[in-house]
Amino acid sequence: MSGKLMKVFITRRIPQEGMKILSAAGVCEVSQWDSDEPVPRAELLKGIQGAHGLLCLLSDKVDAEVLEAAGPNLKVISTLSVGFDHLAIDEIKKRGIRVGYTPDVLTDATAELTVALLLATARRLPEGVEEVKNGGWSSWKPLWLCGYGLSGSTVGIIGLGRIGMAIAQRLMPFGVKRLLYSGRTAKPHAAEVNGEFVPLDTLVSESDFIVVSCSLTPETQGMCDKSFFSKMKPTAVFINTSRGAVVNQEHLYEALSSGQIAAAGLDVTTPEPLPTNHRLLTLKNCVVLPHIGSATYSTRGVMSALAARNLLGGLQGTDMPSELTL
Ligand code: NDP
Ligand code: DGY
Numbered sequence: 575m576s577g578k579l580m581k582v583f584i585t586r587r588i589p590q591e592g593m594k595i596l597s598a599a600g601v602c603e604v605s606q607w608d609s610d611e612p613v614p615r616a617e618l619l620k621g622i623q624g625a626h627g628l629l630c631l632l633s634d635k636v637d638a639e640v641l642e643a644a645g646p647n648l649k650v651i652s653t654l655s656v657g658f659d660h661l662a663i664d665e666i667k668k669r670g671i672r673v674g675y676t677p678d679v680l681t682d683a684t685a686e687l688t689v690a691l692l693l694a695t696a697r698r699l700p701e702g703v704e705e706v707k708n709g710g711w712s713s714w715k716p717l718w719l720c721g722y723g724l725s726g727s728t729v730g731i732i733g734l735g736r737i738g739m740a741i742a743q744r745l746m747p748f749g750v751k752r753l754l755y756s757g758r759t760a761k762p763h764a765a766e767v768n769g770e771f772v773p774l775d776t777l778v779s780e781s782d783f784i785v786v787s788c789s790l791t792p793e794t795q796g797m798c799d800k801s802f803f804s805k806m807k808p809t810a811v812f813i814n815t816s817r818g819a820v821v822n823q824e825h826l827y828e829a830l831s832s833g834q835i836a837a838a839g840l841d842v843t844t845p846e847p848l849p850t851n852h853r854l855l856t857l858k859n860c861v862v863l864p865h866i867g868s869a870t871y872s873t874r875g876v877m878s879a880l881a882a883r884n885l886l887g888g889l890q891g892t893d894m895p896s897e898l899t900l
Contacts, residue, residue: 579603580626580889581647585613585634588654592629592878599886602627619643627889629881631655633846637662641669650888654881656680656736658898659790659817666900673898674884676877677736680868685740687841687867688815692745692783695839695861696811697721722782722811722836725749730781732797733788733816734761734769741785742767754781757788778805783813790817798822803829811837815867818844827853830860841867 582596584606596604605621607613612633613621622628622644630636632655641648641662651666652674666673694700698721705711705719729745731738734755742753746767753769755761760771774797778784784806788794798814799822806812812835814821823844829835837859843852846865854860868877880895887894 581605581624582627582629582885582889583618583621583625584629585618585621586610586631588629588881589875589878591875592654592882595879595882596885601886602889622648626650627652627885629654629885630660632657632660635660636666638665641665641671649891650674650885650894652881652885652888652894654877657789657817659819663900672888672894673900674881674888674894675896675898676880676884677896679876679880680873681736681740683870683873684737684815684867685744687863687869688737688741688785688787688813689744691815691839691841691861691863692785692811692813693724695813695837696723696783698837698858700861701858722809724783726751727782728752728754728780729783729785730754730756730772730777731769732774732777732784732786733757733794734764735787735789737815738785738787739763739767741787742769745783752780775805778802779807781810782807783811786812786814786816786820788816788820790819794820796820796822798826800825800828803835806835808834809836811835811839813839815841818842818846823852823854826860827857830854830857837861839863841865 580602582602582604584604586607587610596602607617622640624647625644626647627650629652636651648671650672656675656677658675698719702719727750729750731742734757753767754772754777755764755769756772756774756777797820803825826838830838839861841863842865848862884894884896
């Protein structure tokens with residue numbers, strides 16, 4: 575009986591929702607890197623041998639070497655993420671392998687976290703909490719721990735996709751005056767938030783808050799660099815919840831430490847985890863979170879279920895609920 579089951583490799587412990595769906599389907603034999611920590615490369619290369627399906631995470635680089643190690647059985651790669659920059663799409667496409675991902679189900683959670691990070695950064699919440707604990711709070715002082723507010727501001731969103739739009743919808747009720755966005759194409763749905771499609775340079779120089787929510791592509795890699803930061807207002811706040819590699823972190827450090835820009839909030843960095851001795855972590859005006867955009871219990875459960883259903887669709891040659899168009 576087990577000889578007929580298709581072989582699946584899962585690169586991490588994932589929420590039970592997905593595991594239950596896979597086991598109830600009865601079509602696959604699962605082997606798993608049963609840990610909360612990433613699978614070592616050697617174990618990935620071993621575990622995927624002969625697999626028909628791979629369920630992976632954004633921290634697993636799936637390149638030609640992994641695909642070669644898998645061999646010709648591999649029909650489907652299901653990633654527990656909406657971002658797919660960790661997958662070598664050209665190599666995957668060449669081999670006729672289908673890809674499933676998890677768009678939409680994490681949009682609200684990620685947009686919510688982005689707003690939280692923006693407010694925490696602009697209103698200096700981590701600094702304030704620290705001052706309460708270390709005795710720095712001596713009295714109410716008129717100019718102490720002042721930051722920047724959203725009311726009457728101009729917000730610029732780079733990448734008004736699913737998450738970018740959900741961020742805009744959440745920010746507008748704070749009294750934002752102008753909502754600018756940039757990307758490859760103007761979006762009809764921008765009208766709902768009075769979004770103005772502008773060239774990137776205009777967005778950078780006119781925004782009080784810049785939020786990066788685009789996907790990581792060869793075009794966006796390193797997009798936020800010295801020249802980008804030099805065009806920002808000195809009072810502007812920079813937020814990135816897309817991928818760390820969109821930002822040149824050395825240039826960001828210079829911009830933050832020289833006062834060229836006011837503050838930055840990052841949910842994503844290069845590398846992840848960011849080494850604890852990284853220069854960015856020495857700055858009071860830089861708030862760094864450990865890539866927790868989609869981290870609500872329910873969202874992760876739904877992502878897990880969707881990733882399992884995508885995997886099953888690929889194994890069985892049927893529709894996937896969320897298949898990436900290659
Ligand atoms: P979408 O595909 O809906 O949106 C991506 C956006 O990126 C599109 O609006 C696209 O605009 C834009 N984009 C692409 N190329 C460029 C460019 N050159 N310049 C500016 N914008 C560009 O994806 P989602 O909104 O669902 O997710 C976006 C990203 O967020 C993911 O790829 C992932 O990296 C990240 N993410 C991070 C999370 C976290 O935990 N921090 C959680 C979830 C996602 P256009 O259509 O005009 O090209
Ligand atoms: C994604 O899905 O791409 C995020 O980075 C994690 O949820």
